[in-house]
Amino acid sequence: DVKVTQSSRYLVKRTGEKVFLECVQDMDHENMFWYRQDPGLGLRLIYFSYDVKMKEKGDIPEGYSVSREKKERFSLILESASTNQTSMYLCASSLWDTEAFFGQGTRLTVV
Amino acid sequence: QKEVEQNSGPLSVPEGAIASLNCTYSDRVSQSFFWYRQYSGKSPELIMSIYSNGDKEDGRFTAQLNKASQYVSLLIRDSQPSDSATYLCAVNQKFGNEKLTFGTGTRLTIIP
Numbered sequence: 001d002v003k004v005t006q007s008s009r010y011l012v013k014r015t016g017e018k019v020f021l022e023c024v025q026d027m028d029h030e031n032m033f034w035y036r037q038d039p040g041l042g043l044r045l046i047y048f049s050y051d052v053k054m055k056e057k058g059d060i061p062e063g064y065s066v067s068r069e070k071k072e073r074f075s076l077i078l079e080s081a082s083t084n085q086t087s088m089y090l091c092a093s094s095l096w097d098t099e100a101f102f103g104q105g106t107r108l109t110v111v
Numbered sequence: 112q113k114e115v116e117q118n119s120g121p122l123s124v125p126e127g128a129i130a131s132l133n134c135t136y137s138d139r140v141s142q143s144f145f146w147y148r149q150y151s152g153k154s155p156e157l158i159m160s161i162y163s164n165g166d167k168e169d170g171r172f173t174a175q176l177n178k179a180s181q182y183v184s185l186l187i188r189d190s191q192p193s194d195s196a197t198y199l200c201a202v203n204q205k206f207g208n209e210k211l212t213f214g215t216g217t218r219l220t221i222i223p
Contacts, residue, residue, distance in 0.1 A: 031209055042215030043199065050209060058118070058210070090154060092211070097143050097162075097203065100211055102154040 003027070006091050006103035021106050023091030029101075031094045032074035034058075034066065036087040037105075043090065047078050049074055070072040081110045114138060115202050117158055117214035130187040134200030137181070143203035144176055147184045148196045151214070157200055159185065190221045193222050 007022035025032065031050050034078075035043040045058030047066040055066050063085060067075045067083040074093075078085055086109050117134045121207065124130040132146075144160055145146035159174040163165045167174045173186040183202075187194055200214040 031211075033211060035213070043210060043213035045210065048210060052210065055211070059212075092207070094211070096209065099145050099157040099160050100201075102156070105154055 002025075004091055004093055004103040006089075006102050007102060008106050009107075011108045012105060013078075013081050013108065015110055017078075017081045017084060018024075019081050019108070019111075021076040021078075021091075021108070022087055023074045023076070023093075023103055024072055025074075025093040025101070027093070027095075027097055027101075028071065029093035031092050031096070032068065033092040033094075033100060034064075034074065034076045035090045035092065037090055038096050039083070044087065046076065061098045083096070083110050113214075114204075114212045115180060115200055115201050115214040116218050117198075120217040121213065121220060122217055123189050123220045126192060128190055128220050130194065130219055130221070131188045132185040132187075132198050132200075132217050132219070134183045134185075135181055136202045136204070137185070137201075139181065139205050141181075141202045141204050142158075144174070144183045145201040145203070145211075146172075146183075147173060147199040147201060150196045151197060158198070165221055170212075187219075191222045192223055195219060195221045 033048045049068045051082045091103040094100040120175045146158045149155040161174040197216040
């Protein structure tokens with residue numbers, strides 16, 4: 001079975017902190033994605049990556065950065081957390097032109 | 112115009128009836144289309160994928176794709192209370208690499 005693992009299920013951080021969300025997949029997938037999910041707004045793409053060290057901006061990249069140093073790991077970084085970044089964050093991975101598999105999600109609260 | 116749009120719902124369907132979920136997309140170069148189901152508090156899970164025009168059936172689920180009309184739908188026959196969830200339409204756009212974009216989802220409730 002494909003497994004996508006996010007490092008934390010729940011996080012509480014203070015405004016201005018630098019926050020790291022980690023995601024690891026064990027199926028050698030080329031593509032990895034970070035989404036945030038908010039009520040009424042659905043899943044919005046923050047960043048995606050199709051290869052090691054490659055990254056592309058999604059629809060809402062402002063305030064975020066990513067890192068992919070190894071194929072199995074894709075990190076989302078909040079440079080200076082703000083309250084409007086309180087959300088559910090979902091990581092996903094996929095092979096070319098196939099369905100994406102999701103991690104369990106990280107519910108981040110910024111206070 | 113949003114890249115992927117779904118009928119916002121919520122949608123209520125009696126148990127045993129057919130539930131119909133609709134999705135339109137804006138980018139004509141899109142090639143791969145997916146329906147995901149998401150239970151409250153859980154991550155999305157794949158229900159159906161469809162790549163070519165026409166119908167694709169899997170058990171009680173049928174996905175329909177019309178690329179000329181930029182339209183994809185999901186039919187759920189003999190709806191069960193366990194089908195109550197939010198259904199997400201996803202479209203894979205290719206610009207040399209793959210960008211998977213989701214609609215906002217349709218919340219479906221099956222009434223016993």
